[in-house]
Amino acid sequence: xHWTKQQGxxxxxxxxxxxxxxxxxxxxxxxxxxxxxPQPFSAFALSAIAITFWYAGTAPGILAAVLSSIVRxxxxxxxxxxxxxxxxxxxxxxxxxxxxxxxxxxxQLELRVAERTxxxxxxxxxxxxxxxxxxxxxxxxxxxxxxLAEAQKLSHTxxxxxxxxxxxxxxxSEECYRVQGFDPKGGLPRYEEFFxxxxxxxxxxxxxxxxxxxxxxxxxxxxxxxxxxxxxxxxARSFGHPIFDPSGDLVEYVGTIIDVTDRRQAEKxxxxxxxxxxxxxxxxxxxxxxxxxxxxxHEVNQPITAxxxxxxxxxxxxxxxxxDLGEAREAASGVIRNAKRAADIINRIRSISKxxxxxxxxxxxxxxxxxxxxxxRNEANRYSISIRSDLDIGLPEVMADSVQVQQVMMxxxxxxxxxxxxxxxxxxxxxxxxxxxxxxxxISVSDSGVGLPSEQANQIFDAFFTTKxxxxxxxxxxxxxIVESHGGRLWAANNSPHGASFSFTVPIPIGVxxxxxxxxxxxxxx
Amino acid sequence: xSCNKENKLVAIVDDDDSVRGxxxxxxxxAGFPSQxxxxxxAFLTSGNxxxxxxxxxxxxxxxxxxxxxxxxxxxxxxxIPTIFITAHGDEEMxxxxxxxxxxxxxxxxxxxxxxIESVRAALDR
Numbered sequence: 001x002h003w004t005k006q007q008g009x010x011x012x013x014x015x016x017x018x019x020x021x022x023x024x025x026x027x028x029x030x031x032x033x034x035x036x037x038p039q040p041f042s043a044f045a046l047s048a049i050a051i052t053f054w055y056a057g058t059a060p061g062i063l064a065a066v067l068s069s070i071v072r073x074x075x076x077x078x079x080x081x082x083x084x085x086x087x088x089x090x091x092x093x094x095x096x097x098x099x100x101x102x103x104x105x106x107x108q109l110e111l112r113v114a115e116r117t118x119x120x121x122x123x124x125x126x127x128x129x130x131x132x133x134x135x136x137x138x139x140x141x142x143x144x145x146x147x148l149a150e151a152q153k154l155s156h157t158x159x160x161x162x163x164x165x166x167x168x169x170x171x172x173s174e175e176c177y178r179v180q181g182f183d184p185k186g187g188l189p190r191y192e193e194f195f196x197x198x199x200x201x202x203x204x205x206x207x208x209x210x211x212x213x214x215x216x217x218x219x220x221x222x223x224x225x226x227x228x229x230x231x232x233x234x235x236a237r238s239f240g241h242p243i244f245d246p247s248g249d250l251v252e253y254v255g256t257i258i259d260v261t262d263r264r265q266a267e268k269x270x271x272x273x274x275x276x277x278x279x280x281x282x283x284x285x286x287x288x289x290x291x292x293x294x295x296x297x298h299e300v301n302q303p304i305t306a307x308x309x310x311x312x313x314x315x316x317x318x319x320x321x322x323x324d325l326g327e328a329r330e331a332a333s334g335v336i337r338n339a340k341r342a343a344d345i346i347n348r349i350r351s352i353s354k355x356x357x358x359x360x361x362x363x364x365x366x367x368x369x370x371x372x373x374x375x376x377r378n379e380a381n382r383y384s385i386s387i388r389s390d391l392d393i394g395l396p397e398v399m400a401d402s403v404q405v406q407q408v409m410m411x412x413x414x415x416x417x418x419x420x421x422x423x424x425x426x427x428x429x430x431x432x433x434x435x436x437x438x439x440x441x442x443i444s445v446s447d448s449g450v451g452l453p454s455e456q457a458n459q460i461f462d463a464f465f466t467t468k469x470x471x472x473x474x475x476x477x478x479x480x481x482i483v484e485s486h487g488g489r490l491w492a493a494n495n496s497p498h499g500a501s502f503s504f505t506v507p508i509p510i511g512v513x514x515x516x517x518x519x520x521x522x523x524x525x526x
Numbered sequence: 527x528s529c530n531k532e533n534k535l536v537a538i539v540d541d542d543d544s545v546r547g548x549x550x551x552x553x554x555x556a557g558f559p560s561q562x563x564x565x566x567x568a569f570l571t572s573g574n575x576x577x578x579x580x581x582x583x584x585x586x587x588x589x590x591x592x593x594x595x596x597x598x599x600x601x602x603x604x605x606i607p608t609i610f611i612t613a614h615g616d617e618e619m620x621x622x623x624x625x626x627x628x629x630x631x632x633x634x635x636x637x638x639x640x641x642i643e644s645v646r647a648a649l650d651r
Contacts, residue, residue, distance in 0.1 A: 306547070
């Protein structure tokens, strides 16, 4: 049973339609007869049958045909011959039969249309869903793009795509326009335009970098400057990465342009700060060296005295009545030895007075302590202070700036000497080196002096804090910043029963072997 | 306690090994035997004060200074002709040393002739 439109209509209405349509044909025909017009019932009846078939289906259509036949036979053609009646009945029958076919075809057609409509409706629904999904994806994409644009803006990083074969820039993000100083309304910039915005001094260099990378099918990276139309100069850095198709041909480069002006500026500021710190440290060193002038002069004077003694001795052996060449040679060797010692001292003074960039290298802390003691021994002598060193000779080397570390030692030793100048008890300064746990070396300077100023103990590391009548009060502040810049710590504590200890640590670099594990003490009494 | 000077020993007190050593060599080349001490305390405990005919001493040393050594010897009535050698002597120090009986006060570095003449003069006393 095919689904037909008529099924939706109640049965009574469908059969009613047969009665009504045939009735209407009858009414109209009677009206025609009344006005003496030619009687067209057959034509109206055919229409009624057709309408009924069309709208109400087969059974009501057949009813309409039968009714039409009866009405025509008994009301209009009652006097006609039986053959004529039969002929008309046959015509109605054939018409009804044809109409059943028509109705069936129509029903099939309608069914097909319905099926097609259903298919189209489904397709339409699918499309609608697709469109909704598409809108969602588009919205997500827009959001993601907005996030990306924001990230690019925040990081001053633009992205681009460029085809080396055609030389055409294929993609240029919003941030690229801003960094490179182009107007986004101008569309994708041309490769030449990109180069025109680059500082003239950088053009040739980056052209070469790009060319070399393209030739070698590899990544590139370069720093360059951009001149904006307003004359503003931007420091930029660009990275490019080649993209290949499945057959291995170079398709394009994708990459970034980063505005590093702020970063560069910050680096310059940091550099200036480092220089200022180095200047301050140097000034502080020179102040200390100034305080040491008398001692250092003495320190140099000793070997010079020995040199003169040796030279005089040599001359005496040579100018005797019986010259003794052996003795003279011996004395001359002494001259060389002592002249070298004088030169060493001068070098030591010069290296610590030198103003230069911080240079980190592997240094032996014990050697630095030894040199510092040699330099300051005389200063200690002036105040009858004995210096004792208690060194762990098995210590590994550390990465440090030797001048700066010596400056810290010098500051601490000078402070200790100052603290002992006026005390009556035994004046002893002890310098120790130790391994602190596994990661640090610890160097400490202990004295038997006046101790830390009790009420201001936490201020001693402040700038310009001083208990001395001379000096700027920068020594400990600078020492602490030097130690901290090496990754260590500097602190002070009072000794019992008197005096103070200043200690600092220097980190042991990972992977540096210990020289010897056996700790041993070396004593230098001065 | 007093000291006799029958032996003509020269004592050198200086904490600086190279100065002390070369000074001994210088005196040896001039024909004077000498003995070195790296501190005033070492000299005092050596028991050689009695034989010392001439003392050459540095002033600034860790522990007892040259001037303190001179005062100590004076207090012990052991008057040894003393030559001071110093790298940073000032006038006040020089005056103090000479007043306490020093025979010479020489700044380092010094002329060997002057030193040897002073030693000879001290030994000839």
